[in-house]
Every structure is written in structure tokens, then in C-alpha cells.
Amino acid sequence: MATGRNHRPATSRSRGIPEATVARLPLYLRALTALSERSVPTVSSEELAAAAGVNSAKLRKDFSYLGSYGTRGVGYDVEYLVYQISRELGLTQDWPVVIVGIGNLGAALANYGGFASRGFRVAALIDADPGLAGRPVAGISVQHTDELEKIISDNGVSIGVIATPAGAAQQVCDRLVAAGITSILNFAPTVLTVPDGVDVRKVDLSIELQILAFHEQRKAGEEPHGEHDEDTAPPAAPPAAAVAKRPRSKRPESGPDGDVPAVMPA
Amino acid sequence: MATGRNHRPATSRSRGIPEATVARLPLYLRALTALSERSVPTVSSEELAAAAGVNSAKLRKDFSYLGSYGTRGVGYDVEYLVYQISRELGLTQDWPVVIVGIGNLGAALANYGGFASRGFRVAALIDADPGLAGRPVAGISVQHTDELEKIISDNGVSIGVIATPAGAAQQVCDRLVAAGITSILNFAPTVLTVPDGVDVRKVDLSIELQILAFHEQRKAGEEPHGEHDEDTAPPAAPPAAAVAKRPRSKRPESGPDGDVPAVMPA
DNA sequence: ATGCCTTTGTGAACGCGTGCACAAAGATGC
DNA sequence: GCATCTTTGTGCACGCGTTCACAAAGGCAT
Numbered sequence: 001m002a003t004g005r006n007h008r009p010a011t012s013r014s015r016g017i018p019e020a021t022v023a024r025l026p027l028y029l030r031a032l033t034a035l036s037e038r039s040v041p042t043v044s045s046e047e048l049a050a051a052a053g054v055n056s057a058k059l060r061k062d063f064s065y066l067g068s069y070g071t072r073g074v075g076y077d078v079e080y081l082v083y084q085i086s087r088e089l090g091l092t093q094d095w096p097v098v099i100v101g102i103g104n105l106g107a108a109l110a111n112y113g114g115f116a117s118r119g120f121r122v123a124a125l126i127d128a129d130p131g132l133a134g135r136p137v138a139g140i141s142v143q144h145t146d147e148l149e150k151i152i153s154d155n156g157v158s159i160g161v162i163a164t165p166a167g168a169a170q171q172v173c174d175r176l177v178a179a180g181i182t183s184i185l186n187f188a189p190t191v192l193t194v195p196d197g198v199d200v201r202k203v204d205l206s207i208e209l210q211i212l213a214f215h216e217q218r219k220a221g222e223e224p225h226g227e228h229d230e231d232t233a234p235p236a237a238p239p240a241a242a243v244a245k246r247p248r249s250k251r252p253e254s255g256p257d258g259d260v261p262a263v264m265p266a
Numbered sequence: 267m268a269t270g271r272n273h274r275p276a277t278s279r280s281r282g283i284p285e286a287t288v289a290r291l292p293l294y295l296r297a298l299t300a301l302s303e304r305s306v307p308t309v310s311s312e313e314l315a316a317a318a319g320v321n322s323a324k325l326r327k328d329f330s331y332l333g334s335y336g337t338r339g340v341g342y343d344v345e346y347l348v349y350q351i352s353r354e355l356g357l358t359q360d361w362p363v364v365i366v367g368i369g370n371l372g373a374a375l376a377n378y379g380g381f382a383s384r385g386f387r388v389a390a391l392i393d394a395d396p397g398l399a400g401r402p403v404a405g406i407s408v409q410h411t412d413e414l415e416k417i418i419s420d421n422g423v424s425i426g427v428i429a430t431p432a433g434a435a436q437q438v439c440d441r442l443v444a445a446g447i448t449s450i451l452n453f454a455p456t457v458l459t460v461p462d463g464v465d466v467r468k469v470d471l472s473i474e475l476q477i478l479a480f481h482e483q484r485k486a487g488e489e490p491h492g493e494h495d496e497d498t499a500p501p502a503a504p505p506a507a508a509v510a511k512r513p514r515s516k517r518p519e520s521g522p523d524g525d526v527p528a529v530m531p532a
Numbered sequence: 533a534t535g536c537c538t539t540t541g542t543g544a545a546c547g548c549g550t551g552c553a554c555a556a557a558g559a560t561g562c
Numbered sequence: 563g564c565a566t567c568t569t570t571g572t573g574c575a576c577g578c579g580t581t582c583a584c585a586a587a588g589g590c591a592t
Contacts, residue, residue: 090483108370217356
């Protein structure tokens with residue numbers, strides 16, 4: 001069993017499109033779609049890069065992995081590029097998706113307009129709460145977890161979204177994988193362990209906030225003067241030596257709720 | 267103006283904690299908190315790494331940036347490490363947060379338990395819809411956008427969450443920044459442009475799904491045989507030369523909705 | 533007290549990603 | 563048809579992040 005490693009560690013790289021590039025393609029596609037709607041025929045790498053918020057050289061290199069779709073002295077044909085990127089991302093086909101865990105977040109995701117467009121289609125909403133079964137959310141009737149395997153099998157679903165509480169996530173994940181799911185988007189604050197061949201991407205509000213807090217603190221700490229070693233008082237805990245003797249006394253005070261699930265399932 | 271560059275490009279690195287490490291600290295913290303609740307006194311880098319889903323050497327190196335908090339032959343003291351990481355992340359202080367855009371997603375975020383714990387506190391919910399004003403969501407009364415500046419100023423808020431439709435995001439962002447916000451978590455599918463000194467982190471469901479679709483397609487395409495150049499029929503669009511003459515005819519068929527907002531504000 | 537055994541902390545190598553800078557390609561004007 | 567000007571595509575160098583592998587450190591048993 002692979003220890004919940006997410007993306008692709010060092011697996012075979014298909015034809016050679018770097019992971020970092022793949023992650024930016026949706027960004028380009030979005031910018032290009034906007035241009036397309038305004039009937040703009042061509043864009044230069046400079047303009048498009050600005051719209052996507054990246055370096056123009058990086059963008060050109062990214063596109064070079066897809067082939068030479070630009071015209072020197074002119075730029076890129078918007079429509080053509082939209083098609084090429086869509087094709088590369090696999091957006092020209094239909095991707096049925098199941099959402100497991102229809103709480104606040106799950107419901108919000110079900111209502112998310114981004115699903116309908118771009119080839120993603122919500123095939124089913126699944127929840128463990130029998131009371132929710134049959135209730136329509138975003139125009140789709142919620143089904144019970146018991147049906148999970150059948151739903152995935154019948155609809156040929158390969159992408160699953162987990163929006164359950166953290167405690168249920170791994171279990172749901174296991175069932176999804178066993179049922180044939182090979183791509184998972186995880187909103188639960190847990191590290192999922194999956195077998196090789198299954199991709200997991202994580203969306204974690206808590207982590208993002210903590211990263212912001214780190215930088216925020218650093219900004220605040222830098223304002224005063226240049227730098228210093230604010231060791232404002234190591235309230236408790238032995239540095240090293242006297243440890244191991246189980247300094248267990250009382251928990252500091254960090255909330256005992258340890259990362260509450262993203263959403264209530266009921 | 268900085269072109270919507272997110273994290274820190276090459277800015278001064280405080281005392282030298284790599285960005286990649288910072289991004290993992292919350293992960294370690296979560297695993298450590300779980301251990302703490304089970305009253306586990308110490309962990310080895312190997313165990314903790316497994317729990318966090320990372321390489322043990324990486325974890326040790328990450329911790330080495332914080333200082334030498336481990337004991338050779340024993341491991342790390344759980345409680346002590348929880349405290350150190352919390353402090354490093356700035357979680358020992360209170361971070362008031364405002365959420366702008368109380369639609370499905372905004373409401374789900376407001377209900378998110380992860381806020382309450384870990385030093386984050388929802389200071390206010392803000393929406394442009396007058397009809398929502400005064401209505402309680404997650405126990406907090408929604409306030410109108412007009413109050414935005416005052417709310418931020420009065421509560422000393424420095425972190426803002428944008429959960430509005432894409433169209434309103436940049437405008438909201440500008441107001442937040444003008445009001446003093448220096449960290450933004452953006453759920454709207456748009457590239458935000460912010461001045462230097464303001465951190466933006468992005469959470470984008472659509473992009474994550476597209477990345478999954480890419481890998482999913484690749485898996486499916488690899489199954490058959492080794493590799494090949496599936497150029498299954500370039501339906502339209504001129505390769506290069508005859509372009510620039512505005513081959514504008516009709517849009518392919520990619521949904522004309524071009525990335526619907528994450529959530530309806532009303 | 534001494535030696536063994538476990539686990540940390542880190543030096544060094546490697547690979548990926550980024551950005552610069554420029555040559556080549558092509559369009560456009562005369 | 564030729565010159566000029568724009569913009570692509572990419573070779574190259576640099577820096578960050580990851581991983582291996584091992585010496586040093588410290589606990590623990592005898």
C-alpha cells in the first residue's frame with residue numbers, strides 16, 4: 001500500500017507534460033474562454049500570461065509541450081488553443097462525478113456551476129444519512145451510501161468527490177476505490193491512503209488558512225524592526241534531555257476537537 | 267502592480283523556513299494533535315511521516331528548520347512539537363476572519379468547524395444582497411457590503427475569505443485590501459490582482475477537477491498499449507499558416523458559461 | 533560504566549521548475 | 563521582392579525541493 005502520496009511521485013510521464021504545466025492549463029483555458037466569448041481572434045503570450053497571472057516565458061514553454069500552436073509575429077489563435085487545451089485536459093469527453101457527503105459543503109459543490117460546464121456532470125449525490133435519501137439537492141435526488149458501488153458501476157464513474165466528515169473519509173475512499181474510482185478530490189481534512197494508480201487531490205480550508213496565518217504573523221513581526229529571535233516564553237515542554245520520561249501532565253489548550261469535519265453529514 | 271502572483275516569489279525569507287515546509291506544517295500539526303488526543307507521548311519521524319503521508323527524511327528536514335526539537339534514539343515529544351508548530355504558524359494568537367459572499371459555499375464555510383479551532387474566528391459574514399442582511403448564518407448575522415470597511419477596521423481583521431461569484435471577486439478583493447486586509451483566501455474562479463505585501467491563496471474546484479481529468483484520461487489512454495499519437499481528428503482550427511485571417515466562424519461548443527461563479531450570492 | 537541499538541540531523545547529489553535572453557520564423561509595409 | 567518589426571520557441575543557467583545515506587547523539591540494558 002502506498003502511503004497516501006498524492007499527485008504523481010515519479011511515475012511514467014506520458015508524453016512528457018510536466019505536472020506544473022498541467023496545473024496551469026486550466027488557468028490558461030479559463031482566460032482563453034473569456035477571450036473567446038469576446039470574440040478575440042488571437043492573443044500574444046504576453047497578453048495571455050497577464051490574464052492568467054503568470055510569466056509569459058513560462059506560458060510559452062507550457063504551450064511548447066503541447067506542440068507549436070502559435071504563429072510568430074502574431075500570437076496564438078484563441079479558438080484553436082481552447083480546443084487543444086481542452087483536448088489535452090480530457091475535457092472533450094464527459095466525466096460523470098459522484099459527490100459523497102451531502103452536508104453544507106457537499107450541497108454547495110452540487111450547486112456549483114463549474115461542474116456542468118467543462119465536461120463534468122454530477123452523476124449522483126451520496127450520503128450516509130437515510131433521512132437525506134430521496135431528498136433533491138441541486139435538482140438531483142440524494143442516494144444512500146448502500147447504493148454507492150452500484151451507482152459507480154452503472155454510470156462508469158471514475159471521479160469521486162469526498163465531502164464527508166474527516167472520520168468517514170478514509171472509509172468512503174476505500175469503498176470508492178474498490179468500486180472502481182481512480183481519481184478523488186478530497187475535501188475532508190484527512191490524509192487519504194490509496195493504492196497506486198489512484199490520484200488524490202486535496203482541498204483543505206484549514207491548511208490554507210494556517211499558511212496565510214504564518215505569513216500574516218511574519219508580516220506583523222517584521223514591521224517593528226529588522227529581525228530578532230522572539231522567544232517570547234516557551235510556556236511548557238522540555239527541550240530535549242529530560243524528555244521521554246513522559247512529561248504528560250495536561251494538554252496545553254489546543255481545541256480538543258482536532259480539526260472538525262468539513263461539514264455535517266446530516 | 268504585481269500581476270496576481272500568489273505566494274512569495276522571491277521575497278525576503280524571514281528566518282529561512284522554505285515555503286514548501288510551511289505548507290506541510292499544518293499537516294504535521296494535524297497528525298500531532300491526533301496523537302496528542304490519544305495521549306501518545308512521543309513519535310519517531312518515521313511514524314509521524316507515515317501519519318502525515320510524507321517522506322520521513324523530508325519531515326526531519328522540515329523540523330530542522332524550526333530547530334532541534336527531537337531526541338535521538340527516541341523521537342519527538344508530541345506536546346512540545348504541537349506547541350512549537352502552533353507558535354511558528356501563528357496559531358497561538360487569535361485571527362479574526364471575514365467571509366464575503368454568503369451563498370451556498372460561503373454558508374458552508376461559515377459552518378466549517380475548522381474555523382473555530384486553531385485560532386481562527388469568524389468575525390463577520392458579508393454579502394451584497396440586502397435581503398440577506400440581518401439573517402443569521404451559522405449563528406452569525408450577515409451584514410451588508412456597505413459595512414465592509416467598518417467591520418474590518420473595527421475588528422482589526424487581516425484575513426479575508428472571498429466566496430463571491432467570479433465577477434465580483436476582484437472588486438471585493440480591492441475593497442478588502444483597501445480596508446487593510448493583507449491575506450486573502452479566494453474561492454472564486456478568477457485570478458486576483460493584488461498589490462505587493464498582500465498574500466493570496468486560491469482554492470479552485472474547477473481547476474482541481476480538470477487536473478484529475480487529465481490524469482484520468484492519461485490512464486485510460488495508456489491501458490490499450492504503450493503509447494501513440496492519438497490525433498483523433500482535429501475537428502477545426504487552422505494549424506498555423508492560414509491563421510490570423512480571423513477564422514472566426516462559430517464557437518466550438520465549450521459551454522458559453524465560461525466558469526460559473528462558485529456560488530450564487532442570493 | 534560501557535557498549536549496543538535506535539533515531540535524529542544534515543551533507544551532498546539530483547531533478548524539476550522558473551526565468552532570461554536570443555535566434556529563428558513569419559507577417560507586414562514599402 | 564526585400565527589409566523591418568513583432569512574437570514565438572527554446573537553450574541555458576540558476577535556485578528550490580526532495581531524497582539518500584550516514585555520522586553523531588543519546589537512551590537503555592547489562
